[in-house]
Amino acid sequence: MTKRRTIPSGSLAALILKPGRDRSVRLRHPWVFSGAIDRVDGDPAPGATVEVRAADGTLLGRAAWSPRSMIRGRLWTIGGGETVGVELFRQRLRRAVDWRRRAGLLEPGAACRLLNGEADGFPGLIVDRYDRWLVAQFLAMGVEVHKEVLARLLMEEVPGVSGLYERSDVEVRRKEGLPLQAGPLLGEEPPGLVVIRERGLDCLVDIRHGHKTGYYLDQRDNRAWLAPYAAGGRLLNLFSYTGGFALAALQAGAGETINVDSSAPALDLLREQGRRNGLDPARLVTVQADVFSHLRQLRDAGERFDMVVLDPPKFAETQAQVDKAARGYKDINLLALKLLQPGGLLLTFSCSGAIGDDLFWKILFGAAVEAGREVQVLARLSAGVDHPLALAFPEGLYLKGLACRLGH
Numbered sequence: 400m401t402k403r404r405t406i407p408s409g410s411l412a413a414l415i416l417k418p419g420r421d422r423s424v425r426l427r428h429p430w431v432f433s434g435a436i437d438r439v440d441g442d443p444a445p446g447a448t449v450e451v452r453a454a455d456g457t458l459l460g461r462a463a464w465s466p467r468s469m470i471r472g473r474l475w476t477i478g479g480g481e482t483v484g485v486e487l488f489r490q491r492l493r494r495a496v497d498w499r500r501r502a503g504l505l506e507p508g509a510a511c512r513l514l515n516g517e518a519d520g521f522p523g524l525i526v527d528r529y530d531r532w533l534v535a536q537f538l539a540m541g542v543e544v545h546k547e548v549l550a551r552l553l554m555e556e557v558p559g560v561s562g563l564y565e566r567s568d569v570e571v572r573r574k575e576g577l578p579l580q581a582g583p584l585l586g587e588e589p590p591g592l593v594v595i596r597e598r599g600l601d602c603l604v605d606i607r608h609g610h611k612t613g614y615y616l617d618q619r620d621n622r623a624w625l626a627p628y629a630a631g632g633r634l635l636n637l638f639s640y641t642g643g644f645a646l647a648a649l650q651a652g653a654g655e656t657i658n659v660d661s662s663a664p665a666l667d668l669l670r671e672q673g674r675r676n677g678l679d680p681a682r683l684v685t686v687q688a689d690v691f692s693h694l695r696q697l698r699d700a701g702e703r704f705d706m707v708v709l710d711p712p713k714f715a716e717t718q719a720q721v722d723k724a725a726r727g728y729k730d731i732n733l734l735a736l737k738l739l740q741p742g743g744l745l746l747t748f749s750c751s752g753a754i755g756d757d758l759f760w761k762i763l764f765g766a767a768v769e770a771g772r773e774v775q776v777l778a779r780l781s782a783g784v785d786h787p788l789a790l791a792f793p794e795g796l797y798l799k800g801l802a803c804r805l806g807h
């Protein structure tokens with residue numbers, strides 16, 4: 400239990416940190432963990448704005464209070480006592496929108512991540528834009544209590560928006576003591592499938608039922624990375640979801656793509672997108688299967704590919720799962736390397752925050768040694784410029800990838 404003290408009515412409650420535990424906040428890290436708090440002065444409601452003070456009383460910033468989470472405070476402001484409310488939100492939102500405009504991502508029909516949580520000054524808030532539709536995930540108490548204001552601001556400040564839909568049906572909300580919920584928030588309801596344009600292709604996004612907010616925007620630049628090498632080649636697209644990598648490869652002239660995913664609705668949407676873009680269905684093969692076992696079937700059948708994309712879901716949710724996850728990554732990377740032609744390309748990813756760059760590199764190294772293959776690393780890949788990271792918050796980096804070429 401956190402110690403508490405009462406305060407005069409009308410003043411903000413305050414989290415008083417233990418001696419020596421103010422360093423991370425001073426370095427602009429946006430989270431205050433329960434173990435760093437000595438006591439709470441006042442009785443703040445969940446989500447309320449509280450002051451964060453060092454043991455000697457120095458004001459360090461203002462945070463949203465999350466009594467149920469290990470992350471007890473998420474900092475709205477660092478250093479001063481700026482008022483946390485509509486004007487601060489508007490300013491930050493404008494900054495985020497301006498950047499996406501400058502990056503050319505706000506064109507009609509385009510899609511991008513508009514707010515990337517902590518890095519855009521909104522701890523726990525994700526907002527993606529799909530043409531005229533916004534989809535938001537409120538993942539922490541602080542943004543939850545300001546939902547109405549934030550929703551109104553999003554409709555006002557983002558150009559050409561018809562409606563805002565909520566997809567807060569995400570497990571992490573339970574850690575905040577928040578229920579999982581989804582549905583329209585403001586404006587018109589989006590259609591069953593929203594059409595977005597990605598490098599001249601029509602892509603279909605199922606905002607209501609798709610994964611996350613409906614689509615993997617974080618792989619946009621990596622799909623573009625693959626395209627120039629795809630002509631005439633055979634692509635094995637593992638964990639394909641709705642086939643973003645395959646569409647990019649086919650548009651660039653790939654001969655054939657084999658798309659493996661366990662989700663039937665995702666593969667249905669993949670085929671639908673193929674038809675819509677006039678792609679030859681014979682070149683868009685879908686296989687509903689478990690990638691781990693399907694890879695073994697392909698190996699036993701002696702299949703060979705010019706390109707393999709390996710984009711699995713998060714294998715490690717926590718630090719405790721890292722070892723098991725590492726074995727999983729090694730297993731599929733080993734099999735993938737064995738299926739490649741000499742000179743073939745492997746784009747391999749991990750979206751486990753708990754698996755760092757170095758560890759991911761070592762896992763691939765281990766797989767290459769065991770496969771007896773020489774591997775060149777051509778590029779380190781991650782999400783695009785619409786997924787900024789705060790320098791003080793490297794935990795925000797979850798997607799990491801290596802683009803590799805097999806030796807001869």
Ligand code: SAH
Pocket residue numbers: 614615618638639640641642643644659660661662665688689690691710711712
């Ligand atoms: N590469 C995709 C995103 C992949 S997300 C894109 O660019 O859009 C991960 C996918 O893995 C999800 O579609 C999920 O359905 C699928 N998946 C999860 N576990 C699986 C398994 N064991 N076998 C096959 N597919 C799996």
